[in-house]
Amino acid sequence: MDDRRTDNRTDGDDEAAAVSRFVERFAAQLVQAGMARMPARVFAALLSSEQGSLTSAELSEQLKVSPAAVSGAVRYLAQVNLVTREREPGSRRERYHVRGDQWHNALLERDAFLRNWQTTMQEGVEQFGLDTPQGRRINDTLEFFRFLEKELGSLMQRWAAHRAEHLDG
Amino acid sequence: MDDRRTDNRTDGDDEAAAVSRFVERFAAQLVQAGMARMPARVFAALLSSEQGSLTSAELSEQLKVSPAAVSGAVRYLAQVNLVTREREPGSRRERYHVRGDQWHNALLERDAFLRNWQTTMQEGVEQFGLDTPQGRRINDTLEFFRFLEKELGSLMQRWAAHRAEHLDG
DNA sequence: CGCTTCTTTCAGAAATGTGTGAAGTTAAGG
DNA sequence: CCTTAACTTCACACATTTCTGAAAGAAGCG
Structure with a gap:
């Protein structure tokens, strides 16, 4: 091995x-x-x-x-x-x-993805209404994507910090 | 509209x-x-x-x-x-x-994914050695995946908290 | 300015993926 | 038990994707 x-x-x-x-x-x-x-x-x-x-x-x-x-x-x-x-x-x-920052950039692309999904979910919520189980279920999904989008930013910041810390040599 | x-x-x-x-x-x-x-x-x-x-x-x-x-x-x-x-x-x-916790579970699956990638990267690092540019580059990627895996856990915790907060009615 | 080298575009061949119909399997209900 | 409803498996046809070879398009260099 x-x-x-x-x-x-x-x-x-x-x-x-x-x-x-x-x-x-x-x-x-x-x-x-x-x-x-x-x-x-x-x-x-x-x-x-x-x-x-x-x-x-x-x-x-x-x-x-x-x-x-x-x-x-x-x-x-x-x-x-x-x-x-x-x-x-x-x-x-x-x-x-x-690129040295390949993954960082790939993650940011993913971000654009999330926004498209949010648009679709938003339409779903409007279509069904929050007074239906489907509407509420889809709204949960929408909330989750919003949360993820928000988190991605700070996550990449922490990565930059982590990397700087372990960098030297 | x-x-x-x-x-x-x-x-x-x-x-x-x-x-x-x-x-x-x-x-x-x-x-x-x-x-x-x-x-x-x-x-x-x-x-x-x-x-x-x-x-x-x-x-x-x-x-x-x-x-x-x-x-x-x-x-x-x-x-x-x-x-x-x-x-x-x-x-x-x-x-x-x-499942009500669909996305949570999907993310956890993603986690298993990350572990596979880490194994491959680890092998790459061993193969090239840290005294080569390739080795160091691949090691960076490995570090990034390790970081992501670690972050995913706390991220899902924050999601659980966020959801509980906005739950009531 | 034409020759040569490298890259791109495009039509089509080869490989891959995806969904169907038919036969097979399991289990409810008489 | 036998019948029948429901789901699954499998071989095959159709559609899509992916790669190639040939030809056209850029750009250095004489």
């Missing part, structure tokens, strides 16, 4: 295979959580890369997929603010970076 | 149609959030039902799908603790109930 890398010489293939295993396992869990497969694989690969960034060609080769697939995945990831795209100076290559 | 039900007589069809619109809209948002379509529709329908419970036949008719589809959806929902199944006394019918 102790197959961590023993030394970092001559075992380039083993290393690559080990990285791939981690990437695929992590990607699978992201998929379980609702992310599309290719974006999940790309994100996991970037997270596991030394610099936290890879080019389209590198992703294409490592994941064994066409450049077209990488293109689509990256477009999505950029849209939801999980990666940024940067031009490599003096080249047509583009590098895709994972 | 004020098309709530005006009175509760003679407009059974309009009412049914309005309920259906709400159910489908809510279900669509659950799907967006990653839930499969049929479980989402069933859950939304139960939430919108007067008693918070419906039989298989009622669901089948209201959602215009086969009993088989309902069966599969309910199996999933029961597995993730979003509904419970009860036998109607003196009948072969079964009623499916939404």
